[in-house]
Amino acid sequence: MKKLISILCIITLFLVTTSSACAETVVYNTKTGKYHSLGCQWAKKCTVNCIKLEKKDAKARGGVPCKVCGG
Ligand SMILES: [Zn+2]
Numbered sequence: 001m002k003k004l005i006s007i008l009c010i011i012t013l014f015l016v017t018t019s020s021a022c023a024e025t026v027v028y029n030t031k032t033g034k035y036h037s038l039g040c041q042w043a044k045k046c047t048v049n050c051i052k053l054e055k056k057d058a059k060a061r062g063g064v065p066c067k068v069c070g071g
Contacts, residue, residue: 026071027051028058035059040069 026035027043027050035058036043036050043050043066055071065071 024055025052026055026058026063028053028061028063033061033063034066035063035071036066037069037071040066042066042068 025038027038027040027046028035029046029050031049034042035055036046038052058071063071
């Protein structure tokens with residue numbers, strides 16, 4: 001199922017000219033290594049150690065999803 005979603009995502013990328021179609025921005029806490037969805041209460045509270053980046057980049061940095069919002 002995940003593979004199917006990936007294929008759909010790739011197809012969407014070809015159809016849509018913007019490369020950000022499948023990119024999901026998260027708030028990554030560089031101190032705790034957790035990443036949050038933009039609407040997460042913890043993401044809003046995190047102002048010092050947090051940076052916005054793509055979820056795949058957060059994972060590449062060893063980030064783990066927040067338990068509250070699921071990343
Ligand atoms: Zn969160």
